[in-house]
Amino acid sequence: xxxxxxxxxxxxxxxxxxxxxxxxxxxxxxxxxxxxxxxxxxxxxxxxxxxxxxxxxxxxxxxxxxxxxxxxxxxxxxxxxxxxxxxxxxxxxxxxxxxxxxxxxxxxxxxxxxxxxxxxxxxxxxxxxxxxxxxxxxxxxxxxxxxxxxxxxxxxxxxxxxxxxxxxxxxxxxxxxxxxxxxxxxxxxxxxxxxxxxxxxxxxxxxxxxxxxxxxxxxxxxxxxxxxxxxxxxxxxxxxxxxxxxxxxxxxxxxxxxxxxxxxxxxxxxxxxxxxxxxxxxxxxxxxxxxxxxxxxxxxxxxxxxxxxxxxxxxxxxxxxxxxxxxxxxxxxxxxxxxxxxxxxxxxxxxxxxxxxxxxxxxxxxxxxxxxxxxxxxxxxxxxxxxxxxxxxxxxxxxxxxxxxxxxxxxxxxxxxxxxxxxxxxxxxxxxxxxxxxxxxxxxxxxxxxxxxxxxxxxxxxxxxxxxxxxxxxxxxxxxxxxxxxxxxxxxxxxxxxxxxxxxxxxxxxxxxxxxxxxxxxxxxxxxxxxx
Numbered sequence: 001x002x003x004x005x006x007x008x009x010x011x012x013x014x015x016x017x018x019x020x021x022x023x024x025x026x027x028x029x030x031x032x033x034x035x036x037x038x039x040x041x042x043x044x045x046x047x048x049x050x051x052x053x054x055x056x057x058x059x060x061x062x063x064x065x066x067x068x069x070x071x072x073x074x075x076x077x078x079x080x081x082x083x084x085x086x087x088x089x090x091x092x093x094x095x096x097x098x099x100x101x102x103x104x105x106x107x108x109x110x111x112x113x114x115x116x117x118x119x120x121x122x123x124x125x126x127x128x129x130x131x132x133x134x135x136x137x138x139x140x141x142x143x144x145x146x147x148x149x150x151x152x153x154x155x156x157x158x159x160x161x162x163x164x165x166x167x168x169x170x171x172x173x174x175x176x177x178x179x180x181x182x183x184x185x186x187x188x189x190x191x192x193x194x195x196x197x198x199x200x201x202x203x204x205x206x207x208x209x210x211x212x213x214x215x216x217x218x219x220x221x222x223x224x225x226x227x228x229x230x231x232x233x234x235x236x237x238x239x240x241x242x243x244x245x246x247x248x249x250x251x252x253x254x255x256x257x258x259x260x261x262x263x264x265x266x267x268x269x270x271x272x273x274x275x276x277x278x279x280x281x282x283x284x285x286x287x288x289x290x291x292x293x294x295x296x297x298x299x300x301x302x303x304x305x306x307x308x309x310x311x312x313x314x315x316x317x318x319x320x321x322x323x324x325x326x327x328x329x330x331x332x333x334x335x336x337x338x339x340x341x342x343x344x345x346x347x348x349x350x351x352x353x354x355x356x357x358x359x360x361x362x363x364x365x366x367x368x369x370x371x372x373x374x375x376x377x378x379x380x381x382x383x384x385x386x387x388x389x390x391x392x393x394x395x396x397x398x399x400x401x402x403x404x405x406x407x408x409x410x411x412x413x414x415x416x417x418x419x420x421x422x423x424x425x426x427x428x429x430x431x432x433x434x435x436x437x438x439x440x441x442x443x444x445x446x447x448x449x450x451x452x453x454x455x456x457x458x459x460x461x462x463x464x465x466x467x468x469x470x471x472x473x474x475x476x477x478x479x480x481x482x483x484x485x486x487x488x489x490x491x492x493x494x495x496x497x498x499x500x501x502x503x504x505x506x507x508x509x510x511x512x513x514x515x516x517x518x519x520x521x522x523x524x525x526x527x528x529x530x531x532x
Contacts, residue, residue: 032058032177035197036217037184037250039115040068041160042496042515043217044167048217049523051174058208060199061243062183067164068219068241068499069468070515075160077132077139077516078153078509079125085142090150094122103147104506112263114502120477121503121514128517129154135166145508147507153509164515187214187253187492194257194491213491213526216473216481217375217519220497221248222267222466231264231471236348239270241466250498254473256490260484262502264471267507270351270464271321274402275361290497320390321383322364322459329379330448331370332430333362338413338422338431340469343442351464363460365427366392368453371405392457407455412456427451468511472500476531477523493526495519 001345039061047059061306080092098119102110133139138415143149156162171178179201186206186229188196194396196209222225222241229237267342327344329332334359335341342353354362366374371392373379378391395403406412409427410420431450473494475479480488481499493499495518497511 012301024049027384029432030056032056032208032210034058034215034523035060035208035213037197037253038068038217038219038498039063039066039178039180040219040480040496040498040515041070041163041167041512042219042498042519043068043215043518044164044171045519046215046217046495046522046526047169047519048167048502049177049520050212050526051171051176051523052301053524053527055212055523055527056175057176058169058210059171059178059180060182060184060197061180062218062249064180066168066178067161069246070512071164073160073512074508075156075512076153076509077125077129077156077165077513078145078148079129079311079513080122080152080506081126082129082142082154083133084139084154085151088142088151090142092150092152092251094119094125096149096195097122097152101505101507101510104244109266109506110390110504112266112502113504114262117477117501118503118505121517124413124517124521125513128513128520129521132163132166132516135170137166148507160347162513163512184218184249184253187257189257190491210491213493213529215479215519215526216250216254216492216494216498216524217496218248218250218253218498219243219246220319220469221471222246222269222469226249227251227264228267228322228466230269233265235352236267236270238360239351239364239464240355240360246468246497248495252480254492254494254498257481257489258479258483259473259489259492259494261471261502262474263504264469266470266504267465268470268506270348270355270466272351272354272362273321273465274399274460274462277399278401280367315478320351321379322462324384325379326364326366326370326374326381328448329370329373330367330434330446330451332426332451333418334365334416334418334423334426335362338383338420338426340426340442342484344441345444345446346442354462356466359461360463361461362463363418363458364436364462365423365451366457367451368455369449370451371455371457388466395459396457402457402461403457405455407454407456409456413456416458416460418458468497469502470500472498472502475499475518477500477521478525480525491529493522495522 034057036047036059039059051057080094080097081083083243085092138157139154142153143153144151145153182199182201182351185198185200187194194214198205198207223244224247225237262338331343342350344350380391382390404415409424413420413423434446434450439445475481479493479495481492481494496515
């Protein structure tokens with residue numbers, strides 16, 4: 001068997017794992033101490049941590065490959081008192097970090113935060129960061145992100161897939177077993193304790209027991225129309241999640257076992273994002289593990305900042321959303337028919353409306369004035385604050401699939417196969433309202449000038465997305481799932497977005513930091529538990 005230490009093997013089957021036990025019939029399944037449901041960042045961290053504690057671990061992933069939402073993220077890890085902070089002479093404190101973390105979300109959302117749990121989490125980030133470095137991961141930073149009072153954001157080299165590749169390789173070296181294409185259907189509960197799972201694999205359902213416990217690590221429910229409708233409202237059911245397989249499986253399993261679910265109506269988004277690029281960009285093609293990845297990590301401190309910013313700019317145009325200021329300054333949204341369909345200044349109503357358009361897509365239209373304005377500071381299309389900024393020309397150069405320009409409205413319409421006559425009529429109608437200063441048919445009033453000039457820019461297609469959901473099961477600091485009475489459910493643990501415990505984690509890098517921290521803690525805790 002070729003070692004996964006030097007290459008990322010995303011699809012783990014019996015053939016891939018050679019003599020591993022994944023091909024044995026049900027009666028020959030070996031006993032496992034810990035079963036982890038979910039093969040993203042939190043699940044892999046939990047599985048590895050349990051294996052480091054001596055557990056016989058089975059990790060189950062419903063998709064053909066590992067990764068989850070972590071695997072498609074930028075990869076930021078936001079923490080305090082890290083080695084990189086210390087090297088930069090930055091003194092930090094978890095309590096100050098907790099205070100600053102509370103400044104990202106609107107006050108009405110932050111008021112629902114489980115402050116004690118978030119304080120506990122942030123106290124653990126330095127240990128998690130050390131653990132990741134000991135596994136061979138490398139980071140650059142810390143980078144500033146206001147309103148954090150000091151730089152706290154660390155970015156993994158070269159991208160978030162490095163988490164998946166490194167944790168996977170370490171788990172296999174520890175003797176862990178991984179089954180992909182394996183869907184957990186329900187939990188096995190005996191005498192009030194969770195003792196295993198029923199899993200669908202290779203077209204058959206089998207029972208798999210865990211002597212110590214089951215850890216739920218299945219991610220969020222941003223792409224479950226049923227759960228979104230149930231908890232947030234039917235109007236949002238057509239809005240998609242950025243991870244198409246994040247369907248809340250673990251939340252439903254926890255609920256069925258008697259867990260208390262909190263903040264289930266709180267979501268990060270919906271917001272407008274450009275569709276993913278059709279081909280992987282250079283950062284996605286870089287090796288996520290092995291000697292070259294380690295060399296890149298060692299060299300990052302020597303890379304000039306302008307090159308680092310260039311790399312981040314490529315990530316910006318891939319993952320970040322367009323700024324709301326574009327609409328406040330006069331940009332409009334049109335659908336594939338070249339028609340406006342909403343008040344662009346009214347969010348989240350505009351995102352709900354985007355999700356109801358043909359192919360759930362829309363385009364942002366900028367005229368010559370807006371194109372010039374959003375070509376230099378302080379106006380930008382998207383940003384990672386105080387790190388890098390992406391302007392019109394950056395999108396035209398780096399994302400030609402979602403950005404085009406032309407001298408006439410008809411020409412730019414043709415580049416995206418929009419009806420030129422319809423688009424012209426749309427602009428004429430908008431300009432009439434703008435010049436009269438009267439509300440249009442969607443109630444939008446604007447002080448911005450009419451859309452005119454000899455340069456037009458279309459940005460899109462774009463869609464409305466939920467980035468993630470903030471609801472999850474209540475857990476204690478040992479990641480044990482709790483009932484509404486505050487009692488642990490024996491044998492059941494939850495990490496990452498399943499076990500958010502009422503925390504509000506807005507701002508870059510906190511969700512990944514929680515995924516990896518909660519997984520690291522749960523793996524140790526499940527082996528320290530007395531459930532048998």
